[in-house]
Amino acid sequence: MSQENNENKKKTVTIRGVDEKIYRKLTEIARTSGKTVGEVANQAFRTFLDVTETAKRTASGVIESGKTFIEGFKEGIGNILVISDIDELSINREELMEAGKPIVFRNIKRLNLVGLTNEDIDKYIQEISGVDELIVSPNVNKIKLSQKCRMVKRIIVQNTV
Numbered sequence: 001m002s003q004e005n006n007e008n009k010k011k012t013v014t015i016r017g018v019d020e021k022i023y024r025k026l027t028e029i030a031r032t033s034g035k036t037v038g039e040v041a042n043q044a045f046r047t048f049l050d051v052t053e054t055a056k057r058t059a060s061g062v063i064e065s066g067k068t069f070i071e072g073f074k075e076g077i078g079n080i081l082v083i084s085d086i087d088e089l090s091i092n093r094e095e096l097m098e099a100g101k102p103i104v105f106r107n108i109k110r111l112n113l114v115g116l117t118n119e120d121i122d123k124y125i126q127e128i129s130g131v132d133e134l135i136v137s138p139n140v141n142k143i144k145l146s147q148k149c150r151m152v153k154r155i156i157v158q159n160t161v
């Protein structure tokens with residue numbers, strides 16, 4: 001019964017652009033192993049897909065490890081304060097200055113920078129990363145601010161009335 005199910009799942013396909021030398025090697029392997037070309041090709045496809053999936057998982061892990069390493073390196077060597085993983089945060093100029101060192105804002109859904117000047121941004125903000133909404137005063141130079149931003153979805157200018 002299981003062999004019958006396998007037969008139902010097989011399909012005749014035509015693959016264009018196959019290198020002739022590779023195809024000859026594939027048919028030779030099929031002949032010497034007592035299998036059909038289709039069986040050997042299926043095994044080659046399965047192996048390729050397994051290797052590709054493993055490579056993706058490995059690369060993803062390496063990338064995450066690299067990011068963590070770089071973040072830790074920046075924080076340690078640069079004497080940086082990291083504020084992260086908050087839904088909503090409002091920071092004013094005085095709080096920023098009291099920190100006394102550059103700040104990285106990371107993974108904050110809504111970040112409101114109240115009353116900051118362009119000089120404050122230059123001096124006290126190292127990076128703003130992974131923020132859904134960044135709210136700033138109208139006097140802030142958005143071009144200058146954007147240079148500090150990574151993966152910020154929206155910059156909103158707060159009108160002071």
